Amino acid sequence: MIWNELKTAESSPRWKCLESRTDSKRSHYGRFSISPLLKGQANILAIAIRKTLLQEVKGTYITYARFQKNILHEYSSIIGIKESVHDILMNLKQIVLRSELYGIHEASICTVGPKNVTAQDIILPSSIQIIDDTQHIASLTKRIPFNVTLKIEKKKRYTIENMKQPKDIFFPIDGVSLPVQNVNFSIHSYKSSDNIQEMLIFEIWTNGGLTPRETIYEACWSLLDLIIPLLCVEQNIKNSQKKPNPLSLVTKDRNKKIGGRVT
Numbered sequence: 436m437i438w439n440e441l442k443t444a445e446s447s448p449r450w451k452c453l454e455s456r457t458d459s460k461r462s463h464y465g466r467f468s469i470s471p472l473l474k475g476q477a478n479i480l481a482i483a484i485r486k487t488l489l490q491e492v493k494g495t496y497i498t499y500a501r502f503q504k505n506i507l508h509e510y511s512s513i514i515g516i517k518e519s520v521h522d523i524l525m526n527l528k529q530i531v532l533r534s535e536l537y538g539i540h541e542a543s544i545c546t547v548g549p550k551n552v553t554a555q556d557i558i559l560p561s562s563i564q565i566i567d568d569t570q571h572i573a574s575l576t577k578r579i580p581f582n583v584t585l586k587i588e589k590k591k592r593y594t595i596e597n598m599k600q601p602k603d604i605f606f607p608i609d610g611v612s613l614p615v616q617n618v619n620f621s622i623h624s625y626k627s628s629d630n631i632q633e634m635l636i637f638e639i640w641t642n643g644g645l646t647p648r649e650t651i652y653e654a655c656w657s658l659l660d661l662i663i664p665l666l667c668v669e670q671n672i673k674n675s676q677k678k679p680n681p682l683s684l685v686t687k688d689r690n691k692k693i694g695g696r697v698t
Contacts, residue, residue: 453636466639467647477635494589499607500606527608532566542560544585545581614642
């Protein structure tokens with residue numbers, strides 16, 4: 436069926452969603468095609484888009500945690516809590532979040548034991564959503580208060596080296612998982628008229644923080660953000676030729692176009 440559609444395809448390449456499914460809250464899968472492409476173009480696009488999907492797509496993460504009790508270091512233990520501070524931080528790292536807003540936001544956990552504390556106990560801003568609220572955080576074995584302040588940030592490739600320690604005793608949470616878990620691609624050649632053309636097929640797995648369709652959109656915008664300034668520099672150099680501003684060809688209002696870029 437895919438090959439039949441290619442016979443009537445437009446000359447410019449287009450995305451098409453071939454399959455989309457949700458295996459679990461934290462496992463989303465999508466398969467997409469780009470066609471028609473000239474021979475050799477599929478490999479160029481595949482390498483650029485795959486690396487962008489895996490490294491440049493932004494995610495929403497818990498970046499710091501501050502405990503109400505005076506904790507000296509992350510390997511300390513807290514009376515009445517089964518896990519060490521380090522274990523609690525590792526559990527917080529596993530929480531998958533979704534948000535459209537940038538900047539640093541604050542969340543909190545305020546509860547009393549004995550109980551099993553999960554992601555459902557996090558008090559969040561209305562703009563942030565927890566993908567799986569069953570994620571375990573800590574086991575309170577006694578009737579003690581458990582108060583934690585969290586800092587949440589949306590960014591790409593989150594690493595400990597990029598973090599600056601805030602005031603007070605905040606413990607950094609590094610090495611969080613990116614929204615895109617894995618990307619595969621394959622290239623298929625076919626004959627159209629007298630030319631050999633190619634179809635590029637992507638398989639994308641995400642953790643639910645973004646859908647595979649959304650990651651394609653974000654990856655393409657990341658590539659545009661990288662390339663368009665180069666075109667603007669060229670325009671300034673050759674301003675006398677009065678070339679159109681490339682920025683006028685794209686919109687900065689990305690959120691309104693999510694879902695409309697992939698058919």
